[in-house]
Amino acid sequence: MGSVGLTGEFIASYGGEASKPASLDELLRRLDRGDFDLVGIGRALLQDPQWAVKVHEGRTGELMDFDRSAMMSLS
Numbered sequence: 001m002g003s004v005g006l007t008g009e010f011i012a013s014y015g016g017e018a019s020k021p022a023s024l025d026e027l028l029r030r031l032d033r034g035d036f037d038l039v040g041i042g043r044a045l046l047q048d049p050q051w052a053v054k055v056h057e058g059r060t061g062e063l064m065d066f067d068r069s070a071m072m073s074l075s
């Protein structure tokens with residue numbers, strides 16, 4: 001759990017750091033190897049509710065950068 005699909009970490013988001021979409025290749029390799037029972041996606045989904053659909057359809061070029069304002073809209 002943590003920072004899947006984004007270049008920056010969750011804690012840094014509070015400092016205002018933006019993140020870009022990261023490669024999922026290593027995650028997929030480790031998933032296939034059975035390293036994880038569950039993978040959680042947080043900020044990427046807050047930013048882009050279509051994240052899972054885009055990944056499922058191989059549209060990774062359409063994934064959005066994460067901006068701190070996506071967390072602020074929850075309050």
Ligand SMILES: Cc1cc2nc3c(=O)[nH]c(=O)nc-3n(C[C@H](O)[C@H](O)[C@H](O)COP(=O)(O)O)c2cc1C
Nearest residue numbers: 001002003004006009010040041042043044071074
């Ligand atoms: C709005 C929001 C609230 C969160 N609240 C908590 C929390 O109360 N406790 C905690 O351990 N992690 C919390 N997290 C961190 C997530 O559990 C997760 O570790 C983190 O978001 C990294 O995943 P991500 O890179 O996919 O966002 C929160 C994350 C977000 C976006």
